[in-house]
Amino acid sequence: MSTYKVAVITGASQGIGAGLVTAYRKLGYAVVATSRSIAPSDDAMVRTIAGDISAPAVGGRVIExxxxxxxxxxxxxNNAGVFVSKPFTEYTDEDYDLVTGVNLRGFFEISQRAVEIMLAQGGGHVVNITTTLAEQADSRVPAALAALTKGGLNSVTRSLAIEYASRGIRVNAVAPGVIRTPMHPAETHDVLAGLHPVGRMGEIGDIIDAIVYLETAPFVTGEILHVDGGQSAGH
Structure with a gap:
């Protein structure tokens, strides 16, 4: 067994996920990075695997x-996630399958397999990326499927943190506001900035810093850390 620690990161080909690969390497971790399409790495301590995390058996294969x-x-x-904003009555079956597939099934199988390994090792850490909109709804951003799925991840974060607290496994979440990533076209940035009391969008580094904090905070578990420019406090 290796003497260095190993991090598995989903949704790792761009944005926050790609930044996390770099951040965990700086912490001295080896990294397994996965997304639907991801290029091979020239770093021997980074292994990449392409796959749809919402599909059966993919999560298990990543852990293997x-x-x-x-x-x-x-x-x-668990960084992989999708967000579809529509009025509630306009969501389609395809929208439901996409959002629940990535956000819930994408969490479920890979987390089960990882926790099995962590139990055998005597400890580990699971971090889920959720959203402030799961707790602080905003009339300007209809987000029922985000609330349904990411709200579930908030709940399961606390549930698993308590289930495994005595066995060395910590489970935390980061709940971002709107982050400047390739998901958001540049022409939307001014409007998105206005959704935050601090008047700007979040940066990828804001989320990475929060995850690195949780990684290095052994007394913190069951925490949903809001990194949202004040959204969760009110408007």
Missing amino acids: LAMDAFGRVDTLV
Whole structure:
């Protein structure tokens, strides 16, 4: 078994996920990075695997690769997610399947497999990326499917934190506001900035810093850390 720690990161090809790969390498971790399409890495300590995390067996395969490559899994960051904003009555079956598939099933299988490994090792850390909109609804951003799925991740974060608190596994979440990533076209940035009391969008580094904090905070578990420019406090 390796002497260094190993992080598994989903949704790792761009944006926050790609930044997390770099951040965990700086912390000295080996990394297994996955997304639907992801280029091979020229870093021997980074293994990439392409796959749709919402599809059955993909999550298990990612954890198997981590074990084959590095022999352990210390941290799982469930970063993969999709967001579809529509009036509630306009959501389609396809929207429902997409959002629940990535946000819920994408969390479920890979997390089960990772926790099994962490139990055998005697500890580990799971971090879920949710959204402030799950707790602080905004009339300007209809987001029922985000509330349904990311709200579930907030709840399961607390549930698993308590289930495994005595066995060395911490479970936390980061609830972002709107972050400047390739998901948001530049022409929308002014409007999106206005959704935050501080008057700007979040940056990828804001979320990475929060996750690195949680990684290095052994007394913190069951926490939903809001990184949202004040959205969760009110408007």
